[in-house]
Amino acid sequence: MSGNIYWVGYRTIVRKEITRILRIWGQTIVPPAITMTLYFIIFGELIGRRIGDMGGFSYMQYIVPGLVIMSVITNSYGNMVSSFFGAKFGKHIEELLISPLPNWVILAGYVTGALARGLMVGAVVMLVSLFFTRIEIQQPLVLVSVLVLTAVVFALAGMVNAIFAQKFDDIAIIPTFVLAPLTYLGGVFYSIALLPEFWQKVSVFNPILYMVNGFRRGMLGVSDVSLAATYGVILTAGALLFAWCLYLLHRGTGLRS
Amino acid sequence: MLPVHSLKVIDFRAHVLHIVRMYALEVRDLRKTYKNGVEALKGVSLTVEEGDFFALLGPNGAGKSTLIGIISSLVNATSGETRVFGTSVQTDRSRAMSFIGLVPQELNFNQFEKPLDIVVNQAGYYGIPRDIALERAEKYLKQLQLWDKAHKWSRTLSGGMKRRLMIARAMVNEPRLLILDEPTAGVDIEIRRSMWEFIREINDAGTTVILTTHYLEEAESLCRNIAIIDHGEIVQDTDMKSLLATLDIETFVLDLREPIRVCPQIDGMEIRIIDEYCIEASLPKAKSLNNLFADLDRQGVHVLSMRNKANRLEELFLRLVEKERDLEVVAS
Numbered sequence: 001m002s003g004n005i006y007w008v009g010y011r012t013i014v015r016k017e018i019t020r021i022l023r024i025w026g027q028t029i030v031p032p033a034i035t036m037t038l039y040f041i042i043f044g045e046l047i048g049r050r051i052g053d054m055g056g057f058s059y060m061q062y063i064v065p066g067l068v069i070m071s072v073i074t075n076s077y078g079n080m081v082s083s084f085f086g087a088k089f090g091k092h093i094e095e096l097l098i099s100p101l102p103n104w105v106i107l108a109g110y111v112t113g114a115l116a117r118g119l120m121v122g123a124v125v126m127l128v129s130l131f132f133t134r135i136e137i138q139q140p141l142v143l144v145s146v147l148v149l150t151a152v153v154f155a156l157a158g159m160v161n162a163i164f165a166q167k168f169d170d171i172a173i174i175p176t177f178v179l180a181p182l183t184y185l186g187g188v189f190y191s192i193a194l195l196p197e198f199w200q201k202v203s204v205f206n207p208i209l210y211m212v213n214g215f216r217r218g219m220l221g222v223s224d225v226s227l228a229a230t231y232g233v234i235l236t237a238g239a240l241l242f243a244w245c246l247y248l249l250h251r252g253t254g255l256r257s
Numbered sequence: 258m259l260p261v262h263s264l265k266v267i268d269f270r271a272h273v274l275h276i277v278r279m280y281a282l283e284v285r286d287l288r289k290t291y292k293n294g295v296e297a298l299k300g301v302s303l304t305v306e307e308g309d310f311f312a313l314l315g316p317n318g319a320g321k322s323t324l325i326g327i328i329s330s331l332v333n334a335t336s337g338e339t340r341v342f343g344t345s346v347q348t349d350r351s352r353a354m355s356f357i358g359l360v361p362q363e364l365n366f367n368q369f370e371k372p373l374d375i376v377v378n379q380a381g382y383y384g385i386p387r388d389i390a391l392e393r394a395e396k397y398l399k400q401l402q403l404w405d406k407a408h409k410w411s412r413t414l415s416g417g418m419k420r421r422l423m424i425a426r427a428m429v430n431e432p433r434l435l436i437l438d439e440p441t442a443g444v445d446i447e448i449r450r451s452m453w454e455f456i457r458e459i460n461d462a463g464t465t466v467i468l469t470t471h472y473l474e475e476a477e478s479l480c481r482n483i484a485i486i487d488h489g490e491i492v493q494d495t496d497m498k499s500l501l502a503t504l505d506i507e508t509f510v511l512d513l514r515e516p517i518r519v520c521p522q523i524d525g526m527e528i529r530i531i532d533e534y535c536i537e538a539s540l541p542k543a544k545s546l547n548n549l550f551a552d553l554d555r556q557g558v559h560v561l562s563m564r565n566k567a568n569r570l571e572e573l574f575l576r577l578v579e580k581e582r583d584l585e586v587v588a589s
Contacts, residue, residue, distance in 0.1 A: 012381025
């Protein structure tokens with residue numbers, strides 16, 4: 001099979017995914033924008049004013065990177081899990097499974113679709129934040145690379161969830177009971193320096209902490225963790241999840257009987 | 258015992274013959290046992306020649322869909338080999354799949370997409386550039402009388418239209434092997450006949466077609482070769498003419514001019530009363546229908562009209578399947 005076939009197949013999946021995201025923009029783009037606006041108003045404006053500065057920035061400025069990356073995480077994960085599981089549930093995933101496309105092309109296409117949604121929502125949240133505060137991006141390369149890699153990692157995690165899911169309840173369990181707590185405890189709203197020593201030590205086992213802080217470093221230039229640790233965690237998680245996804249797709253787990 | 262070099266010559270000749278004789282589909286000793294222990298295929302072997310119109314029949318649960326699933330790579334075989342135009346599905350899946358178009362039994366397209374998008378996207382998965390995909394989508398949607406629905410939501414299509422959409426989607430990569438798993442299930446007779454016409458034209462143009470259907474009339478009128486599968490085993494694999502020639506008894510339904518109360522008796526024939534104006538007569542092929550009419554006439558039974566009770570293939574199919582059941586009972 002020639003590379004051009006793969007390229008056309010990849011572009012088809014990406015186009016289909018982006019068309020889907022834009023077709024149901026009321027479900028994909030608008031809700032996170034509204035949720036994040038509420039976060040900015042309640043936590044940034046009302047409560048943040050009483051909290052004062054954090055890490056040398058106003059509280060509103062401090063939470064912007066966390067809220068942007070949080071929306072990127074939930075939306076890239078959510079896009080993958082809902083789109084892929086929806087295709088599995090509706091059986092139209094068979095259109096791809098019977099095609100000549102190898103598993104890595106299918107995976108790349110869906111990951112790119114999830115990445116696109118993550119970036120679209122991230123951009124919208126960023127725009128919303130500009131109504132509340134002024135942001136000067138300190139390290140653009142770090143910001144973009146952490147944003148893209150984080151979206152890819154959670155897209156891959158969403159794929160694993162979608163592969164194992166057998167009913168719609170199964171795609172809500174991980175976001176509710178794993179993703180949300182880890183995100184909220186990952187330093188979105190605070191610096192872990194504020195935590196007691198024991199909880200600081202516990203927090204370093206939370207991978208989302210590294211993503212939130214890596215993105216905060218890119219945007220504000222401050223972070224609770226080193227840049228090397230950020231990239232190390234993200235790249236390791238990405239590589240492991242990528243390998244797991246390919247293994248599951250190759251075995252046909254949940255897809256081929 | 259043959260010397261080693263002789264074996265090599267035989268092996269080489271077999272290899273050359275294999276290359277010369279390219280089958281559209283070769284299935285060798287295919288077995289599938291599901292995780293729940295159900296043995297769906299018990300060593301199925303089958304060949305389908307290029308250009309053939311091949312019927313794969315069997316009762317519900319016989320293993321047809323599992324076999325089609327393995328050919329189309331939706332089901333992993335437990336053991337055995339499947340080759341499509343010489344390419345192994347198990348070891349070179351991508352290349353093997355590039356030859357196949359599949360119309361599955363169940364609807365499996367996104368009901369929230371439009372027919373044109375469904376067909377064009379499918380072409381994209383086969384690496385067909387978008388401009389060519391659009392041309393082909395228009396061509397096949399028009400041929401299947403769906404072009405006026407191309408931009409409607411596919412969930413709004415009727416059952417027959419949805420089936421035709423799956424055929425258009427399967428044709429967009431212009432496959433060398435088209436597999437139709439009960440394509441006309443639940444479709445009215447007019448649309449069914451137009452679908453037959455379309456599929457026949459595709460076959461005439463050189464595409465190999467494998468058809469499974471519960472409408473045996475469909476298989477009898479369309480297919481040249483046939484395999485019957487039951488309990489995961491091929492119980493018949495032959496050409497349609499030879500199979501039909503083995504049928505030695507035919508059953509006719511006779512409508513009568515006057516009502517009857519007593520069933521007519523004729524030597525060598527089996528007569529049953531359906532109602533007072535209708536009887537059913539089963540007679541060996543060797544017996545002339547003239548004998549039947551003459552004997553009935555002698556007994557004061559006058560026939561108004563006559564028709565075949567079922568198509569011939571249906572009778573054969575039922576007999577083969579019943580025979581298998583009887584053998585099982587004896588064995589147990």
